[in-house]
Amino acid sequence: MNAKRILIVEDEQPIREMVNFALTDAGFEVREAADARQAQASIAERLPDLILMDWMLPGLSGIDFARRLKREELTRELPIIMLTARAEEADKVQGLENGSDDYMTKPFSPRELVARIRAVLRRGGPAAEDELLRADGLSLDLASHRVNAGATLLDMGPTEYRLLEFFMSHPERVYSRSQLLDRVWGSNVYVEERTVDVHIRRLRKVLEPHGYDALIQTVRGAGYRFSTRA
Ligand code: CA
Numbered sequence: 001m002n003a004k005r006i007l008i009v010e011d012e013q014p015i016r017e018m019v020n021f022a023l024t025d026a027g028f029e030v031r032e033a034a035d036a037r038q039a040q041a042s043i044a045e046r047l048p049d050l051i052l053m054d055w056m057l058p059g060l061s062g063i064d065f066a067r068r069l070k071r072e073e074l075t076r077e078l079p080i081i082m083l084t085a086r087a088e089e090a091d092k093v094q095g096l097e098n099g100s101d102d103y104m105t106k107p108f109s110p111r112e113l114v115a116r117i118r119a120v121l122r123r124g125g126p127a128a129e130d131e132l133l134r135a136d137g138l139s140l141d142l143a144s145h146r147v148n149a150g151a152t153l154l155d156m157g158p159t160e161y162r163l164l165e166f167f168m169s170h171p172e173r174v175y176s177r178s179q180l181l182d183r184v185w186g187s188n189v190y191v192e193e194r195t196v197d198v199h200i201r202r203l204r205k206v207l208e209p210h211g212y213d214a215l216i217q218t219v220r221g222a223g224y225r226f227s228t229r230a
Pocket of ligand 1: 010011012054055056057
């Protein structure tokens with residue numbers, strides 16, 4: 001099988017290099033562009049299988065460029081994952097409505113990025129279906145990033161969402177605080193281990209009124225585990 005081609009459009013060189021390294025390591029064929037103009041030239045030369053697009057680009061913004069690509073015949077079906085530094089939910093929703101197929105908030109871990117790229121490539125476009133993680137009555141929609149307790153939509157911060165997504169996709173396993181930092185925050189980010197506890201506490205608080213806080217279990221001397229068993 002041929003390697004899938006990924007185009008990174010990002011003006012910050014260190015991020016571009018970090019992403020390039022991680023994706024090449026994961027078996028993708030990677031091309032880099034620092035702005036929309038370079039990206040356009042690269043696309044004209046050879047169509048990638050997916051674009052990783054930074055939101056804030058000099059010149060034409062990532063979101064405007066994504067919209068433009070979605071209007072053009074040649075690039076209409078091309079999946080785009082938006083990279084954003086803005087955490088506000090509204091911005092993300094706007095991104096999804098305006099031409100991107102998914103988004104990731106910086107800082108992200110390379111492993112999470114690779115997993116997201118594979119998921120988007122697998123579903124082959126914006127028509128995501130049944131990308132739902134479930135545990136008892138708790139459900140997490142990977143496409144829309146909505147979390148429901150039964151019929152109730154839960155409101156949580158982006159870090160709590162990422163934590164929960166990680167837990168729900170890796171149930172019944174104990175993760176140490178440093179492993180969680182690496183997998184959820186990213187190994188290139190310096191955060192103290194007690195930050196994990198802070199976000200676990202916030203996540204439990206969101207889940208508590210619905211009785212799902214017990215799914216996030218403290219394993220003494222080891223870390224945390226997501227489990228539907230007592
Ligand atoms: Ca940027």
